[in-house]
Amino acid sequence: MTWWDADPDDDDEDDEFDESDVRVRPSRKGSRPRTKIRPEHNDAQTGRVLGVDRGRYSILIDESTRDERQLTAARASELRRKSVVTGDRVDLVGDLSGDDGTLARIVRIQPRTTLLRRSADDTDEVERVIVANADQMLIVVAAANPEPRIRLVDRYLVAAYDAGISPILCITKTDLADPAEFLRNFAGLDLPIFTSSEGNLPVDDITASLINHDTVFVGHSGVGKSTLVNALVPEAKRATGVVNTVTGRGRHTSSSTVSLRLATDAGRGWVIDTPGVRSFGLGHIDTDNILKSFTDLAAIAEDCPRGCTHLPDAPDCAINEAVAAGRLGETGKGRLDSLQRLLTTFAKAPGH
Structure with missing residues (x-):
């Protein structure tokens, strides 16, 4: 029967089409049932990002x-909601030859020892992970051009201190x-x-302090961070820029975070260069971690009342009382001033 037949009961042997001619589109999801069981990848090999x-x-x-050898990899689908950052140790499967055109697959992220994070601003609690597994931070500041910013260094x-990373200036x-x-x-800081x-x-001298460490370099744009990285790792060839004479601001020359090997006769280390920033949000910080970095003051703080801020106006603060009584010696006041300035920097951040 053709579509123009007037009589639907007419059994026309010359019909052009029937149901057997209809092509069924296969399901895009396939016929295999979905499963949450993932392979264990016991043969995976660990590498450094x-x-x-x-x-x-x-x-x-x-x-x-x-x-x-160095190779290129992509994240496995099961890691699509997990960030992989420079410094991570990851497990890989697939083509691990490192040949041109090959692509390995990241299937696991090893437990991280440290995480250096920042937020877009102080009110943003969404953290941006800068680097994983660094144990030192080298803060680069210019004495002039651009002018040093105490609050940014703070x-x-x-x-x-929040990440458990040792700072160097x-x-x-x-x-x-x-x-x-x-x-x-x-x-007042052991810096x-x-x-x-x-x-x-x-x-x-700087090289000696970096041996056997993973050191993340941070600094305001234009302070000479890339120049320093190139001096330490000549093959890095990081782009350098100049400071605008009108605005006093440096030009961003590094657009991504990258790990560079520092190799000397005395040993090896890793320099992790990061893009220059003009702001560093603290929306994710735990103030208890700041105090823990001042081990001598943290021990005294155990005698502080619950909820003590350790600021100058904090009532019955054991640290303030110990410093006022001179029990921490000549360095006590400077240590306390540094701690309180850092705590104030965080306390004055909007949303805290």
């Missing part, structure tokens, strides 16, 4: 062996200004400090 670029991960495997310190461009007054703000000027970069 060196960098991330548009969903592709640069991975180093067989580190420090004759078979060491924020770096708060983030480092490097002051560049000391030929342009004396950093002594700026450095007095950090006199290694390096200074450099044009033509006098203490590469050997």
